[in-house]
Amino acid sequence: MLELSIKGELMPSSPIRKLTPYSDKAEKRGIKVYHLNIGQPDIDSPQSALEAIQNQPFKVLSYTHSEGTAEYRKSLSDYYKNRGLPVEPSEMIITNGGSEALLFCFGIICNPGDEIIVPEPFYANYNSFAVQSGVKIIPIQSKIEDNFGLPPIESFEAKITDKTKAILINSPGNPTGYLYTRKELEKLKELVLKYELFLISDEVYAEYVYSDEEFVSALSFPELKENVIVIDSESKRFSMCGLRIGAIISGNSEIIKRALRFAQARLCPNIISQYAATKAHQNVGTYFDDCRAEYISRRDLLVSELNRIPGVICPHPQGAFYCMVELPVDDTEKFAIWLLDEFNLNGETVMIAPGNGFYSDPNQVKNQARFAYVLNKEELQKSVEILSAALKKYPGTVR
Amino acid sequence: MLELSIKGELMPSSPIRKLTPYSDKAEKRGIKVYHLNIGQPDIDSPQSALEAIQNQPFKVLSYTHSEGTAEYRKSLSDYYKNRGLPVEPSEMIITNGGSEALLFCFGIICNPGDEIIVPEPFYANYNSFAVQSGVKIIPIQSKIEDNFGLPPIESFEAKITDKTKAILINSPGNPTGYLYTRKELEKLKELVLKYELFLISDEVYAEYVYSDEEFVSALSFPELKENVIVIDSESKRFSMCGLRIGAIISGNSEIIKRALRFAQARLCPNIISQYAATKAHQNVGTYFDDCRAEYISRRDLLVSELNRIPGVICPHPQGAFYCMVELPVDDTEKFAIWLLDEFNLNGETVMIAPGNGFYSDPNQVKNQARFAYVLNKEELQKSVEILSAALKKYPGTVR
Numbered sequence: 001m002l003e004l005s006i007k008g009e010l011m012p013s014s015p016i017r018k019l020t021p022y023s024d025k026a027e028k029r030g031i032k033v034y035h036l037n038i039g040q041p042d043i044d045s046p047q048s049a050l051e052a053i054q055n056q057p058f059k060v061l062s063y064t065h066s067e068g069t070a071e072y073r074k075s076l077s078d079y080y081k082n083r084g085l086p087v088e089p090s091e092m093i094i095t096n097g098g099s100e101a102l103l104f105c106f107g108i109i110c111n112p113g114d115e116i117i118v119p120e121p122f123y124a125n126y127n128s129f130a131v132q133s134g135v136k137i138i139p140i141q142s143k144i145e146d147n148f149g150l151p152p153i154e155s156f157e158a159k160i161t162d163k164t165k166a167i168l169i170n171s172p173g174n175p176t177g178y179l180y181t182r183k184e185l186e187k188l189k190e191l192v193l194k195y196e197l198f199l200i201s202d203e204v205y206a207e208y209v210y211s212d213e214e215f216v217s218a219l220s221f222p223e224l225k226e227n228v229i230v231i232d233s234e235s236k237r238f239s240m241c242g243l244r245i246g247a248i249i250s251g252n253s254e255i256i257k258r259a260l261r262f263a264q265a266r267l268c269p270n271i272i273s274q275y276a277a278t279k280a281h282q283n284v285g286t287y288f289d290d291c292r293a294e295y296i297s298r299r300d301l302l303v304s305e306l307n308r309i310p311g312v313i314c315p316h317p318q319g320a321f322y323c324m325v326e327l328p329v330d331d332t333e334k335f336a337i338w339l340l341d342e343f344n345l346n347g348e349t350v351m352i353a354p355g356n357g358f359y360s361d362p363n364q365v366k367n368q369a370r371f372a373y374v375l376n377k378e379e380l381q382k383s384v385e386i387l388s389a390a391l392k393k394y395p396g397t398v399r
Numbered sequence: 400m401l402e403l404s405i406k407g408e409l410m411p412s413s414p415i416r417k418l419t420p421y422s423d424k425a426e427k428r429g430i431k432v433y434h435l436n437i438g439q440p441d442i443d444s445p446q447s448a449l450e451a452i453q454n455q456p457f458k459v460l461s462y463t464h465s466e467g468t469a470e471y472r473k474s475l476s477d478y479y480k481n482r483g484l485p486v487e488p489s490e491m492i493i494t495n496g497g498s499e500a501l502l503f504c505f506g507i508i509c510n511p512g513d514e515i516i517v518p519e520p521f522y523a524n525y526n527s528f529a530v531q532s533g534v535k536i537i538p539i540q541s542k543i544e545d546n547f548g549l550p551p552i553e554s555f556e557a558k559i560t561d562k563t564k565a566i567l568i569n570s571p572g573n574p575t576g577y578l579y580t581r582k583e584l585e586k587l588k589e590l591v592l593k594y595e596l597f598l599i600s601d602e603v604y605a606e607y608v609y610s611d612e613e614f615v616s617a618l619s620f621p622e623l624k625e626n627v628i629v630i631d632s633e634s635k636r637f638s639m640c641g642l643r644i645g646a647i648i649s650g651n652s653e654i655i656k657r658a659l660r661f662a663q664a665r666l667c668p669n670i671i672s673q674y675a676a677t678k679a680h681q682n683v684g685t686y687f688d689d690c691r692a693e694y695i696s697r698r699d700l701l702v703s704e705l706n707r708i709p710g711v712i713c714p715h716p717q718g719a720f721y722c723m724v725e726l727p728v729d730d731t732e733k734f735a736i737w738l739l740d741e742f743n744l745n746g747e748t749v750m751i752a753p754g755n756g757f758y759s760d761p762n763q764v765k766n767q768a769r770f771a772y773v774l775n776k777e778e779l780q781k782s783v784e785i786l787s788a789a790l791k792k793y794p795g796t797v798r
Contacts, residue, residue, distance in 0.1 A: 007507075272642070
């Protein structure tokens with residue numbers, strides 16, 4: 001029998017993908033759909049990157065070094081040094097987006113059956129890379145009433161077994177926008193040192209922090225030099241998700257040595273993307289400041305407007321461009337489908353990401369949804385009006 | 400203990416990578432090194448692709464669909480249809496090079512411990528993707544005296560166990576340049592049908608066939624619709640290895656469905672690369688003919704010159720741009736290092752790829768080396784002169 005693998009069967013299908021047919025149908029019916037469901041920024045990529053692509057110097061679009069070009073690794077190292085983090089070019093392997101960095105990371109540290117502890121809700125694809133690598137994700141729930149802050153450290157300790165290899169965090173986080181405090185990171189530091197675990201820190205939203213509180217990178221703890229593995233990406237930093245450039249970063253030279261072997265197997269990252277990302281880093285100008293200002297004003301609008309709707313609870317996210325919101329409905333997945341399939345306000349509706357896709361067990365939390373503020377303020381305002389009207393009409397609204 | 404995984408330990412280090420420090424040192428001493436060791440063509444990428452990159456229309460370098468853009472999949476489908484192979488856009492998932500297509504393929508069809516039979520010598524990174532996926536490669540040796548043709552089909556049959564999931568072939572092949580005949584493929588067809596196996600056909604060199612004999616794609620057997628998985632890539636076809644665009648192609652819809660899940664996990668292939676590859680396909684002109692003519696004249700030069708050196712045996716490859724050559728030396732790895740470290744002819748030397756890296760057991764075949772004809776004819780002529788002089792002087796030469 002031409003039987004397929006259990007891995008392929010277990011690979012989760014994207015939770016948003018489920019809704020796409022409904023969204024497509026709505027658009028075919030002439031309904032305008034505001035997409036609050038995606039993590040694709042609408043903000044232009046940097047002019048410097050676009051110009052670099054236009055003027056790229058290569059006649060032969062050849063392989064680069066498997067670990068990434070010297071120029072790009074230098075520019076990324078400089079970027080970290082400017083942030084006060086002494087990351088050398090030799091401490092990184094450039095990858096096809098943060099995605100590949102995660103896949104390499106799981107493969108490097110885990111044998112099949114090993115466990116990684118992750119606070120949930122978490123970025124849904126952690127599940128996919130875990131399945132692909134034979135790794136078991138052990139979730140620990142963070143609570144909306146705590147703003148999705150770090151769960152009590154004792155709850156992590158209780159889950160540690162001889163299979164535990166790492167704790168994986170994402171700050172500022174997708175889907176919550178929560179920013180871990182120094183105090184929270186100190187607790188994690190003590191824990192990983194005590195149990196000799198790796199700390200995988202997904203910092204792809206590091207540039208988008210809106211709080212007065214500083215962003216604390218896991219790389220800022222010299223004691224964790226051997227333990228920390230940072231997942232980096234240019235996707236959100238420079239709004240160039242489609243260039244697929246990321247990195248795995250660690251002061252642990254054995255990690256980098258192993259990552260290089262994974263990198264050699266797939267030959268190299270994209271030559272044009274590395275060239276463009278290098279130029280973007282060399283010409284940042286006011287790009288981050290401008291984006292940050294725009295995201296802050298969007299967040300402020302969205303969060304305050306959402307909290308004005310009766311029954312809606314939206315914590316105040318301090319980074320990234322998401323908020324995880326509690327809605328007064330029976331089931332946000334059903335609600336999301338209903339919004340696309342049965343509802344419109346003057347020919348317009350919204351698409352939201354059901355929250356259950358960000359939990360390890362999709363039946364666990366049924367009344368949350370992720371909103372991405374990757375639309376302009378006018379569209380966000382419209383979206384909230386539509387949502388508000390929809391909640392008045394939806395049969396599953398809980399009052 | 401911060402212990403790393405067994406996978407990372409088993410991931411083979413690139414066989415050529417071992418020699419790089421010697422090559423670097425030689426170049427630092429002012430020695431000119433002719434690189435016959437790499438699979439990176441020196442031929443320019445198509446003007447249409449370079450212009451597409453220059454004029455790319457996107458201001459936001461966004462994600463594309465996980466399965467690839469509709470435009471690129473259409474252009475790749477058209478390319479296959481022009482070759483008489485009815486491949487629909489729905490029968491492919493676009494990947495980060497052929498590399499990712501192989502990784503997806505192994506993950507989709509194999510559970511850890513499953514086996515894939517591969518004629519050797521084979522492309523060294525098959526080993527890496529197998530380790531990454533927990534798959535066991537079962538090699539069957541093809542012989543230089545048979546031109547590296549398909550080993551007797553009985554030797555395949557003898558290796559089939561209840562763990563066997565697929566046979567993996569590569570035609571025209573890296574490192575041998577051998578082109579499987581229709582008769583050989585018919586034998587494989589009978590075998591995979593009899594034992595209900597997948598036939599993974601790595602056809603990334605399909606455009607570079609120099610024989611009067613036609614190239615036979617595994618896709619040309621309608622009976623194998625459910626069995627065949629083709630690995631495709633733009634890297635060699637258009638000399639744009641650095642764009643990292645490939646595809647997994649199958650008429651088996653379950654394979655494509657599973658591949659999509661792997662693809663969704665890592666979000667998408669590169670937006671610029673897909674745009675450039677689309678334009679390359681839409682404007683092929685005489686590109687393939689020109690490249691083919693160039694490769695043929697290089698092959699003819701290299702093969703005849705090599706065979707003139709006493710003790711050197713070079714079969715006549717009918718495709719790709721490699722030949723696997725027997726040299727009259729004790730050990731081609733030692734010889735390759737000696738060439739870089741201790742030899743030069745008027746300040747010039749050559750770098751070759753030791754053949755043992757293309758066998759499952761590196762101690763098995765010690766007197767073969769892979770030569771890539773990715774240098775122009777003048778440089779190839781020089782290289783052979785250097786090699787000939789070196790063989791007269793090398794202490795390990797066997798007469």
